[in-house]
Structures are given as structure tokens and as C-alpha cells.
Amino acid sequence: MKICVIGLGYIGLPTSLLLASAGHEVLGVDINRKIIEKLNRNELPFIEPGLEELFQKAKNHFHADSRLQSSDAYIIAVPTPVENGLKIADLAAVKNASHAILQVIQEGQIVILESTVPPGTSELLILPILQENGVKTIYFAHCPERAIPGKTLYEMVHNNRIIGGIDKESAEKVKDLYASFVQGDMFLTDVKTAEFVKLMENTFRDINIALANEFALLAEEANINVWEAIHLANKHPRVHILNPGPGVGGHCIAIDPMFLAEKSSTAKIIPLARQINSSMPIHVIKMIKRMIKGVKNPTITLLGLAYKGNVDDIRESPTFKIKRIAENEGISVKTYDPLIQDNLENAGTLEEATKDSDCLIVVTDHDVFKQIDPKKLSMRHKNLVDTRNILDHDLWKRNGYQVNVLGDGTN
Numbered sequence: 001m002k003i004c005v006i007g008l009g010y011i012g013l014p015t016s017l018l019l020a021s022a023g024h025e026v027l028g029v030d031i032n033r034k035i036i037e038k039l040n041r042n043e044l045p046f047i048e049p050g051l052e053e054l055f056q057k058a059k060n061h062f063h064a065d066s067r068l069q070s071s072d073a074y075i076i077a078v079p080t081p082v083e084n085g086l087k088i089a090d091l092a093a094v095k096n097a098s099h100a101i102l103q104v105i106q107e108g109q110i111v112i113l114e115s116t117v118p119p120g121t122s123e124l125l126i127l128p129i130l131q132e133n134g135v136k137t138i139y140f141a142h143c144p145e146r147a148i149p150g151k152t153l154y155e156m157v158h159n160n161r162i163i164g165g166i167d168k169e170s171a172e173k174v175k176d177l178y179a180s181f182v183q184g185d186m187f188l189t190d191v192k193t194a195e196f197v198k199l200m201e202n203t204f205r206d207i208n209i210a211l212a213n214e215f216a217l218l219a220e221e222a223n224i225n226v227w228e229a230i231h232l233a234n235k236h237p238r239v240h241i242l243n244p245g246p247g248v249g250g251h252c253i254a255i256d257p258m259f260l261a262e263k264s265s266t267a268k269i270i271p272l273a274r275q276i277n278s279s280m281p282i283h284v285i286k287m288i289k290r291m292i293k294g295v296k297n298p299t300i301t302l303l304g305l306a307y308k309g310n311v312d313d314i315r316e317s318p319t320f321k322i323k324r325i326a327e328n329e330g331i332s333v334k335t336y337d338p339l340i341q342d343n344l345e346n347a348g349t350l351e352e353a354t355k356d357s358d359c360l361i362v363v364t365d366h367d368v369f370k371q372i373d374p375k376k377l378s379m380r381h382k383n384l385v386d387t388r389n390i391l392d393h394d395l396w397k398r399n400g401y402q403v404n405v406l407g408d409g410t411n
């Protein structure tokens with residue numbers, strides 16, 4: 001098939017390359033010229049395990065351009081953030097992509113929406129745009145993506161998928177298309193249920209992280225180590241408590257629950273969980289301030305800009321909230337993340353970021369941070385806050401550090 005993928009980000013590009021490696025002719029379209037130029041120079045715009053090898057394998061069947069062409073199928077994988085301040089989905093990119101498809105769509109072609117959207121968006125917003133020119137037979141389905149950064153390729157192939165068609169024929173056609181590379185099971189439903197299912201999945205995660213965060217705060221008050229308590233509670237056959245942390249980031253879990261609750265006057269637990277998770281950076285600030293109490297003109301070092309370990313995605317990362325709050329309180333902040341390039345907030349080397357610092361804070365659980373040798377740092381004060389419980393705390397204490405671990409009320 002000739003397939004046009006609109007949006008070549010963390011979801012659209014791997015999807016394009018999997019389709020191309022399955023033998024389809026894929027045109028990847030993006031409004032960001034830098035991405036198109038990079039791909040046409042044979043370079044990838046972001047890091048993802050296995051993507052480079054797949055790119056080399058698939059590139060004869062893949063082209064990148066800024067303009068769409070009429071194709072057998074169109075896959076929309078553009079961003080769906082929350083509109084700043086309003087806590088309402090910003091669907092501008094989805095609308096623009098639909099208008100771009102409208103210019104080239106013909107009878108009998110397939111449109112697939114992979115972007116995450118509030119329930120009803122496909123029928124109320126996208127389909128009316130696609131039908132503006134009077135094309136009658138369009139096959140349409142919403143196929144929300146479930147892949148996790150860091151394991152995107154494996155999960156795109158092996159995860160089970162939900163395909164919500166506007167009718168059975170649409171769902172069947174889209175299932176056939178995905179079957180060219182998906183090995184997981186594919187479940188067919190209607191379009192609105194598919195939209196709802198995706199949001200339920202991420203809301204489930206958000207609420208469970210909020211519960212873990214609440215346990216962490218309670219454990220600190222009760223002088224208990226939450227990490228040990230969670231480990232033990234998870235020995236129960238039907239309990240699986242997630243890890244607490246400095247806040248929830250990324251383009252999905254921190255946003256999608258709001259899509260579910262945005263038009264509801266009855267949702268209670270969803271906004272509450274959001275509130276708990278978005279207040280975690282404030283708790284981290286309190287932990288830091290306890291460590292640097294009495295220090296004049298303090299400087300702190302935040303380890304990690306990415307919102308989670310071993311990825312280079314900084315969207316909604318709690319690091320930025322911690323940084324801004326600290327700066328607003330007169331604390332100088334340096335950040336270090338070896339996985340992030342081209343970000344002005346990044347201090348360069350670990351040595352530069354930690355020199356004369358008064359407190360080191362692990363915000364992101366990158367594996368590389370576990371290898372840091374405390375002896376090699378020239379901190380002004382030896383203070384460590386570990387919000388992910390990933391360092392060898394005895395080692396740091398042996399090297400003279402005061403250590404404070406999020407959720408550990410025994411320190």
C-alpha cells in the first residue's frame with residue numbers, strides 16, 4: 001500500500017519505518033523542516049533503541065517530505081497537548097492534519113487517527129473535515145498508540161491493539177493494514193470506545209502513581225521507608241503498587257487524564273490524582289531546602305531533564321517545575337542530562353554542573369547516574385536528594401554525603 005504518515009515524532013516515525021520495513025511505500029510528512037532535512041540526510045531526529053537499524057533497513061521504502069500525497073491510507077500521529085492554562089485538549093495539530101488530508105483524499109481511502117484525543121473528537125471534529133469536499137466512502141478508525149519510549153519498537157509490534165472503526169468495514173480494513181507488522185492481538189470496537197479506552201489506560205497509570213506518591217508522603221510522616229514497604233506490599237498476589245517519584249511527565253500520562261475529565265462536572269479522583277502528581281515537585285523543593293538550610297547564595301544541581309529514565313524526551317518533565325520554583329526562591333540551579341542535546345538549560349559536563357554545588361538531586365532515573373563516583377565531584381556541600389531511590393546511598397554516605405531519599409522517613 002501507499003501510506004502517508006502525518007507527524008514524524010516519537011510515534012509517527014517508528015510507525016512509518018515499521019510499515020516501510022513490512023514492504024509498504026511510506027511517505028512521512030512533518031511541518032518541522034528540520035526533521036525532514038535530518039531524515040533526508042540519513043539522520044534520525046531522536047534516540048530510540050533499534051530505530052537506527054530499522055531506518056537503514058526500511059529507508060528504500062520511506063521518504064520524508066513536508067507535503068502530503070494522495071495515498072491508500074493516511075495515519076495521523078501529530079501532538080495533542082493540553083492548552084496552556086485552560087487544561088483543555090489543544091486539537092489544532094489534529095485539525096490541521098485533517099485539513100491537509102482533505103486536499104488529497106479520494107473515494108475508498110483509509111484514514112487512521114493514532115493521536116490521543118478526548119472522546120467524541122473523531123466523529124465531531126475530524127470526520128466532518130474529511131467529508132467537506134463531498135468524498136463519500138472514507139474508511140476511518142481510531143487506533144490509539146500504547147508504546148512506551150525506550151521500548152517503542154518492541155511494543156509497537158508486540159502490544160495488543162484497539163481499533164475503533166466508524167463501521168465494521170473500516171475496522172477490518174485497518175486491522176489488515178496493521179497486521180503487516182503487529183504481532184499482538186487486535187480488538188475491534190467503535191471509534192468513541194477506542195478514544196475512551198486509551199484515556200482510561202493512562203488515567204489508570206496516573207492515579208496509581210498518585211497513590212504511590214501519597215504513600216511516600218505518608219511514609220515520610222510516619223518515619224517509614226516507603227520503598228521497603230512497597231516491596232513488601234507487592235508480595236501480595238493482587239497488589240502492584242507503582243514507584244513514587246518527583247512528578248509525572250511525558251506527553252501521555254501527565255495530559256490524557258485531563259482529556260477524560262475536561263468536560264465533566266462529576267470527575268473527582270482524576271483531578272485529585274493530577275493534583276497530587278503535579279505537587280510532587282513542590283515536595284522535592286521542600287526536601288532540597290531542608291538540606292541547604294543556612295547556606296548563603298545556594299546552588300543546586302538537578303540530575304536529569306528527561307521526564308523518565310533512559311529517554312531523551314523532556315515534555316512535561318518535573319525537572320523544569322523544580323528548577324523554576326527554586327530559581328524564583330533565589331536558588332541558582334544547574335542541570336545535567338547526558339541524553340539531552342541542544343537544550344540551553346543543560347550545563348554541559350557533570351563536573352561543570354556539580355562544581356561548587358550545595359545539593360545534588362536525582363530527578364530522572366537514567367542508568368548512567370548510578371555510575372557516578374561521588375569521589376570525583378567537587379561539591380561545596382555534600383548533600384544528596386534521591387527522588388528515585390536509584391543510587392547506592394551507603395556509598396554516598398561513606399563519601400561524606402548527607403542523603404535524603406523521597407519517601408524514606410527513616411533518614
Ligand SMILES: NC(=O)c1ccc[n+]([C@@H]2O[C@H](COP(=O)([O-])OP(=O)(O)OC[C@H]3O[C@@H](n4cnc5c(N)ncnc54)[C@H](O)[C@@H]3O)[C@@H](O)[C@H]2O)c1
Pocket residue numbers: 006007008009010011012029030031032035077078079080093094096097114115116117144145146147148149251252
Ligand atoms: N510518545 C509517546 O510515548 C506516545 C504514546 C502513546 C500515544 N501518543 C500520542 O501520539 C501522538 C503523537 O505523539 P508523539 O509523541 O509522536 O508527538 P511528537 O511531538 O513527538 O511528534 C509529533 C510530530 O508531528 C508534527 N506535526 C505537528 N503538526 C503537524 C501537522 N499539522 N502536519 C504534520 N506534522 C505535524 C510535529 O512537528 C512533530 O514532529 C499524541 O497524540 C500522543 O499523545 C504518544
